[in-house]
Amino acid sequence: MTSGEKHVEIEKELSFGPVHPALIEPYRIRLFVNDEIVEDCELNINMAYRGIEKLFDGLPVERALLIAERVCGICSHVHAWNAVRVIEGGLNIDVPPRADYVRVMTHEMQRIASHLILFGHAFEVVGHETFATRSFLLRESFMDLISYVGGNRVMPSVPIIGGIRPRADLTESLKRVILERVDEFEEKYKGYVTRIIEDPLVMSRLTGIGFLTKEDAIKFHATGPTGRASGWDYDLRTKMDEYKPFEFNVITDESCDTKARIVVRALEVFESLKIIRQAVKNLPEGPVVNRSWKAEEMDFTTAYMETYRGELMHSYALDSQGKIRNYKIRTPTPTNLAAMEHACVGDHVTEAILTIASCDPCLTCCTRAEVVDSGKSFVLSDFEIVRKYGWRK
Amino acid sequence: MENLLLFVLGLISSSIVAAVIATLYSLVLPGIERKVQARIQQRIGPPILTPGFWSVLKFGYKKKIEPNVQMPGLYRSLVYFGIGIVILLFLFTTPYWWAVLGWGSILGIAGLLKLEEVLYVLMGSQSQSFLSTGMPVPDLAKGSKHIGIRREFVEQHSAERALKMMAIGSLPLYVALLVPFAMAKSTMISSVVAMQNPAYIMSSDWLSTALPSSPVLFTFPGILAAIVYFVGYVMLLNEKPFSILKAKIDLIEGGVLEYASKLRAYYYIMRNVLMFALSSIFVTLFIGIPFDPFVPFMMLLNLALSLLLPVMLAALVAFSPILTFRQIYPAAIGLSAVGILALVISLGV
Structure with a gap:
């Protein structure tokens, strides 16, 4: 058997999923192994096709944005925010600075909750x-805070076009609660991270596996903490206007292994805490929403932003009635998983699953397929794709 | 002739009493184990009787499901063999059996333990669950990588891992087991107990409260061997950090995956009795307190001290990741070296 340019002998295939007690979302892992060593890997992620982009078509933009928030339960805020950034960019809608601060704060709160899910x-x-279990216990602090801000733990619905919902505005007492909780969390979290780093057994499991070089990270476009753990200094927050007032460091690691992907996220949580404190302490006075806009025809507009797993893209156009046309979402997981397919080669079987998990895959928001054929766009079901193009298409 | 009849009657009655008490007691151990783990993880945990007793009872009443295996009859019988092996393993360490054909010796214990390990290889090679290769996913469709190579069920991979664990993983336990026998300069359990607890051997009183005067555990080689025995105990029970042959993240449950309903209940009984039997053997060999069903004080003491290893196991499980062979090989070699050191020192003693 051959794999790419390198000739490798493959003894057998082991396959897992899409129904498997350890996979929290459905995907198929095929490992081609020699004894315990993975020589090649194939990941099939298109197991839970939802066709969510198709749902947007023809909806009034305000209603469509509610669906955008439901693309993912872990990064609901970032989908809602990026969806409104598209129209705000396309129709030049000004957003009050106070609203931007609250959006950034909620974003960082959810980033912490997301990273803690990955640790879990x-x-x-x-x-x-x-x-x-400790990770999930720690996460509760931020789930509570998100519900205090938005009124809901999972779908806070903070951003709306032109700002934020007035109910998500911060009162003086809420600001005090947030700062207190952040301090409490930081102390507990420091202890948690220290215990992980000082645990030799855990470190021996994480270190030296799942190598992904910087060149490969760039080649596969493995963005977010996955790319930064390979030494690729790429964080869209540094380019976003909303983040200009905030001071924070972009965490990178040159180790390029699974441990680095965990450590980068662990350290990013401290940077998020820093941003939350700045947002609360320096919150500008003023309105939280600009309602002087009108949905009108808009060309295809694209907005990129740094979500918790990497680079997120939302793109759509509006027709003359302000209804959505051709919504497109690109989440970071497909490219990150492609990188992991490459990174897990050389690992033991049990380690390969850990390497794949270390890119924090989120499949519900990425399993969609669109095939452009003769200039016309189709959304096909799994069955149709396999029948027409073969499995790997 | 009369003495022989009395001995046989005693052997049968003590075996029945010991097997019943051991089985019932072993059903409580998983609950204690889970409770300790839960407390460490700041959870309440399940009620003590739920994981061991009630789950066995529940599975006993579940609808019968035919296992998806190559030879169902063999696969089903393996779990009955397993129960028989672990109960015999336990009985061989009770005093009535010490005199029977030399089974109450290191050879009896080691032989049965090896047999128990072989069961996992057989179970793994038989089982063909739906959850891996059998999943109806078009893996071999056009464009797929590597068509035409051998596709293995996760249980078969578990069987291969079980072989590796047999070869090296359980070595520390066997080395540690030798130490008390080396100190007693005998292969018989009776000699090991006599060395540590002469008062018990001398006494014929059923209300005897003989305590050991010189337990192996309180000697330097004894402590080393006890540590190695404990790690070997974890390896033999396939518990974390040495649960690679049933690692949930890839092999799910390993070879026992297809045991459902009554068969699963029997598997739980097998695993629980093994957990208790190995703990009881530790108390007998390293502390000198055998499980004697006709001397209640000794029996209760053995039962109470048999909690030691499961509680330590629970704490270890709560704080351990699953190790891969990258870590297991050096760990097993290192522990075996410590065991051999203890053995050499004990021969000197």
């Missing part, structure tokens, strides 16, 4: 239940 999942995969 990764340590579940490592087999360390105590670290996994």
Whole structure:
């Protein structure tokens, strides 16, 4: 058997999923192994096709944005925010600075909650239940704070076109609560991270596996913490106007292994805490929403932003009645998983699953397929894709 | 002749009493184990009887499901063999069996333990669950990578891992087991207990409260061997950090995946009795308190001290990740070296 340019002998195939107790979302992992060593890997992620982009078509833009928030339950805020950034950019709608601060703050709160989910999942995969359950316990602080701000733990619905919902505006007492909780969390979190780093067994499981070089990260466009753990200094927050008032560091690591992907996220949580404190302390006075806009025809407009797993793209156009046309979403997981397909080669079987999990895959928001054929766009079901183009298309 | 009849009657009655008590007691151990883990993880955890007793009872009443295996009859029988092996393993360490054909010796214990390990290889090679290769996914469709190579069920991979664990993983336990026998300069359990607890051997009183005067555990090689025995205990029970042959993240449950309903209940009984049997053997060999069903004080003491290893196991499980062979090989070699050091020192003693 051959794999790419390198000739490798493959003894057998082991396959897992899409129904598997350790996979929290449905995907198929095929590992081609020699004894315990992975020689090649194939990931099929298109198992939960939802066709959510098709749902947007023809909806009034305000209603469509509610669906955007429901693309993903972990990064709901970032989808809602990026969806409104598209129209705000396309129709030049000004957003009050106070609203931007609250959006950024909610974004960073959800980033912390998202990273803690990854720790929970990764340590579940490592087999360390105590670290996994501690992670979910710690996450509760931020789930509570998100619900205080938005009124809901999972779907806070903070951004609206032109600003934020007035109910998400910060009162003086809420500002005090946020700062207190952030301090409490930071102390507990420091202890948690220290215990992980000082645990030799856990470190031996994470270190030296799942290598992804910087060149490969760039080649596969592995963005977010996955790319930064390979030493690629790429964070869209540094280019976003909303983040200009905030001071924070972009965490990178040159180790390029699974440990680096965990450590980068662990350190990013401290930077997020820094941003939340700045947002609360320096919150400008003024209105939180600009209602002087009108939905009108808009050309295809694209907005990119840095979500918790990497680069997120939303793109759509509006027709003359202000209804959505051809909504497109590109989440970071497909490219990150492609990188992991490459990175897990050389690992032991059990480690390969950990390597795949270390890019924090989120499949519900990425399993969609659109095939452009003769200039006309189609959304096809799994069955149709396999029948027409073969599995790998 | 009369003495022989009395001995046989005693053997049968003590075996029945010991097997019943051991089985019932072993059903409580998983609950204690889970409770300790839960407390470490700041959870309440399940009620003590739920994971061991009630789950076995529940599975006993579940609808019968035919296992998806190559030879269903063999696969089903393996779990019955397993129960028989672990109960015999336990009985061989009870005093009535010490005199039977030399089974109450290191050879009896090691032989049965090896047999128990072989079961996992057989189970793994038989089982063909739906959850891996059997999943109806078009893996071999056009464009797929590597068509035409051998596709293995996760249980078969588990069987291969079980072989590796047999070869090296359980070595520390066997080395540690040798230490008390080396100190007693005998292969018989009776000699090991006599060395540590002469008062018990001398006494014929059923209300005897003989305590050991010189337990192996309180000697330097004894402590080393006890540590190695404990790690070997974890390896033999396939618990974290040495649960690679049933790692949930890839192999799910390994070879026992297809045991459902009553068969699963029996598997739980097998696993629980093994957990208790190995703990009881530790108390007998390293502390000198055998499980004697006709001397209640000794039996209760053995039962109480048999909690030691499951509680330590629970704490270890709560704080351990699953190790891969990258870590297991050096760990097993290192522990075996410590065990051999203890053995050499004990021969000197």
